[in-house]
Amino acid sequence: MNAKKRIEELREIIEYHNEKYYDEEQPEITDYEYDQLARELEELENKYPEYVTADSPTQKVGGSVKRELRKVEHDVPVISLQNVFTKEEIYSFVNRVYSQVSNPKFVVEMKIDGLSVMLRYHNGKLTEGITRGNGQVGESVYENILEIKSIPKEIPTKLTYLEVRGEVYMSNETFERIIQKDTDGQKYKTPRNLAAGTLRQLDPSVVRERNLDIFVFNLEISEGKDFTSHSETLEWLEKQGFTTVPEYKICTTADEIWRYVSEIGEKRSSLSFGIDGAVIKVDNLNDRRILGMTSRVPKWAVAFKYPPEQKETVIKDIKVQIGRTGRLTPLAHLEPVILAGTEVSKATLHNQDFIDSKDIQIGDTVVIQKAGDIIPEVVRSIPEKRPSSAVKYTIPQKCPICNSPTVRDDNGADIRCSGNECFAQMIRGVIYFASKDAMDIEGLGPSKVESLMSEGYIRDIADIYHLGEFRDELIEKGIIGREKSIDNLLNAIDKSKENDLDQLITGFGIKNVGKQTARVLTSNFADLDEISNATYDQLIMLPDFGEVVANSVLNFFSQNSTRDLIDKLKKAGVNTKSRVSEISKDDRFTGKTFVITGTLPNLRRDEATQLIQMYGGKVSGSVSKKTSFVLAGEEAGSKLTKAEELGIKIIDEEEFNNMLK
Template identity: 40%
Template sequence: MADPNTDKLFESDDPEQAAADAKDRIDALRREIEHHTYLYYAKDAPEISDAAFDSLMRELRELEAAHPDFIDPSSPTQRVGGYVGEQFAPVTHERRMYSLDNAMDLDELDAWLERVVEAFGRMVPVVCELKIDGSSIALTYDDGVLVRAATRGDGTTGEDVTVNMRTVRDVPLRLREAAMAGLVDAEAAIELRGEVYMPKSSFDSLNAAAVANGKSAFANPRNAAAGSLRQKDAKVTAGRDLSTFMYAVADEGKLAATGQWELLAWLREAGFHVNPDVKRCESAEEVHAFCETALKRREELPYEIDGVVVKVDSFAMQESMGYTARAPRWAIAYKFPPEEKTTLLRDITVQVGRTGACTPVAELEAVVVAGSTVARATLHNIDEVHRKDVRIGDTVIVRKAGDVIPEVLGPVLSLRPEGAEPWEMPTVCPSCGSPLVREEGEAAYRCISIDCPAQSLERLRHWASRGAMDIEGMGEEIISRLIESGRITDVADYYSLDEVELALLDMGRVNKDGEPIRLGSTVAAKLVAAIEASKSRSFARVLFGLGIRHVGKTTAEFIVGAYPTIDALEQANEEDLAAIDGVGPVIAKSIWTFLRTPDNLAVIERLRKAGVNLEEHAVAGEELPQTLAGLTFVLTGSLVKSGMTRDEAGAALKARGAKVSGSVSKKTSYVVAGEAAGSKYDKAVSLGVPVLTEDDLLAVIETGEVPPSA
């Protein structure tokens, strides 16, 4: 209901004059609210109380409600709508959003600084910024008004999250007039970039509420921010307390700014939230000092950071340094050393894998390490448990290796409780009770029972996984329920499932009326379609999906290259298999044994009858000239332009005679670096192995020749 005093303010015998007065007041309120939003977020210097700000917003809402013709999408009142989207439309970025190369220590950071000196013959100014652990965002303004917001996606194409980003309070819906003069063309569209993050306190509150409501907690603030951005209902996003730090522009030529330092100043002037912890440095010593200070302050900051980004300041110098296949040469991300925490080792359990390998697992008192909650960590094998001498009840040191994999470093011996005994591997399988054996020369104990339920679950999960048969939606919970109901015991059983029985599958939970929750027809239909689609996967993926010990994806491809059908493979002897490049006697024995086991052959025969592909199909048309024979390629990163998987690209290279390997060595001919290329790219650079871009790869596949410049 509108405030009656507000209504009276614009009473007039002349309706047009009353409307004009209301429009003037609405415009004034919007400008006033935008001004105070700018002071609060960009300047951190509010001039009025929260209550006064809320009063201004209330008056604006009431006036807009009384005069709906004056409502504008860029009005502060329009941040929270009721829009619920079916999906997020793809958005092509103005320019590619690159990843950053990492410096894992100060020596690697110095090596990058030396390359900068080599490029310009002297140390040039660089800008140091905190590396926010959030989700990248690109905001497009047209004629100064926010028209689009997109996630990073694959760097070239992101998802349209405009409606949700409008709810984030520190995102200006309109650029401030004072900053418009800094645009080369004030009416042209400009794409600005930064990071969406969730403050630590908000993350803790969100997870506490989730747990209280029986829902799963988010793993870390970064995932919480990314998940909040992709909510179908913008009201949910609005309630997640997201914030931003902006720091980049897609096309520097659209701004009068000549470098990163000036860009940050302009972003503040335009109304954006810019991190205050930035510094323009002119020596390596200053850069080191900034990094060391940031590391010391990491815990006290109200948001997560995982390093420092260092950028050459001058845009002209950035342009002259250019880019590699995956990252700008003019910037580097100095990653903090792995964060270490202490916590209680409550228990050591045993996890049974798909090949029967039994792995000791540390069950920990949950602790936040490098932004993620860690409650479990692998202890690898019994030798590792003894070497580290970790015991149940110990206070242990935990870190995340590479800020990704939880790892127990060892115990704090001074805190060891009395009576703590060395841990030993159990003698029987925790899943089926069968004896555990340890073959000579092996680190792992194994359960050798073919009926072990834990192995069955892992084998079925592996078959459905993305790298194998990619049965989308077939997750652990559904597989577990199918096993418990007796509906599936091996991978061939997937292909006898029907939509009706899947829809009626009891998920082991009840609703508020005490009735069992079923999988449902919608999910069932999608699963049946995914199972049907998996029948056409390549024979190499089928072979990998069977879970033969020691046979990974690359090895499966080598095997299929020599024996392109299951029938031919079944006829091969151990010596034939060992002669395949990349196989050898150990893997050969494993394959030969697997294909001599009656139960395994029965499963393969049922897969054949179900229509699963058991032969490698030749490339359509005549055999291609083997112009790449003798060359070894390694593929890393995502191939975003072509949309090919690495397996598909590898098959295209092999069709012309090339060998495709999974690891980089001095014998590697070329490394193909796609989007977000990882350590293989770094190793190629260190070994001097030529690196090809995705464009180069497409040319190689098309012509059969490597570009002369590569």
């Protein structure tokens, strides 16, 4: 797989998991696995800066703002920390700090696994509680914060304004008690999930019943009182009645830091609350100012992420799951084992090559990694513990759902069902069509799709737009919710009819065609009919189109089933015209690379990015000699400095708008 394709694939995967983690509080992978994906993307973007875009997950905080709650702008941006994974990286961080400041001290803290909130106090009284959101804008959860007993509603020192940052969490004991009860139909598998979902409830009484707690770990603003060190602020916060992050330790050497990080790691499974790492911070606040920040993270702190916990168990059976593209994914059914309080009974085996390379057989004893709340991965088999009854496994030559032949990808490891009417594929295809990355039909999640398809209301994506005909019947049956929920869904479906064509093409789930490729198609063709009738010679000339992508598009639109589907969508009133194709014929930015930095007066970064791409330009996340223009707003930072050093032309929003006229 080439670098560009892998970068695009990683971005889509990470954005999906960002939404699951930040917006839905239902993560599907462990923090460690997420960190490895993010690290791979960052390394690739550093190696290939020409592929960096302003909307890359590496350039922003993950979460968005939940629509039902009031938006609140942060007084201090809520930033993330640089993750490190090895002893050597910790020592490198400490040595770098020592090279820039004299005799530094460090505070080592547990990294609590919960939901970050900012608490605001005016004249000693609690006035607001705000979630992290996207780092710039969060959402008010003030009414819910009032229900958390450990948060002081008034403090003895009446500062004009105080803001502190903490982590709202749920103890393991409370989680075990609550999870047995009704949790709004959600499958909260960890205390972190349930704490986050609870804090964002619209009914404060739910928060009161679920007994949330908080550890405060940072003082953000203290008008009228100055401090010299982080540890001093923690001591003062304790005197004000806050419960601060427990058992923090002041260290002076890398050896001392590593010993304490290791000590935390050894006892993390026995703690009464969840942690997902340890944080190492420079203690002196003036030293922090000297060390400064990069464009995204402070240089005075790092977060150490512990590797997954591992345990042995036995593979009882192996079965396959069918994905939306027909991919058969083997799944190991395990002898249940508890990892850090979570029962694990399944683990993905990825593909046949994975099974063969790790010599995995049914009946084997295997090592699995800590799951958290997901299906874990098998690390290795233990052949010396293999019973004589062990059986080798081969992915079936026929789909277990529709009995169609299975075929292996050319030059790939994946095996797919060749059937076009495979029910498992159809379900996952409809789920993807309705997802945020495609048609963004709010309320049409996986469980509702599966229910509607199992009941026969949806057979293909076009049937989504006929659900309104069954409104009364759906309300009566209650298979996807009550009247209000169904009406909200039907409204969201109607709204999606007006989406631009690139969202529809993305939703088709064409193999090798993602959001960027769909945007290229709609930028060069006026409507879906033109795309359907495009020739190979036309497609191969498009930006970033190669033989594989061109043939994927041709193959999809050549099928009779596709043409029937398009006819049904048109009759349902779904937009099939491109709103950007006319403007995209103007290629004034072709061959030009832009870097966007700082806050623009009127345009959001994604809006500026879209304009540049519509006119044939590219957007990168880092400044290099290949950069044509740096579009700079307020607080542009290091990218502006580098552009000046390299002699890159710097423009503001007004000049950018003039370039568009």
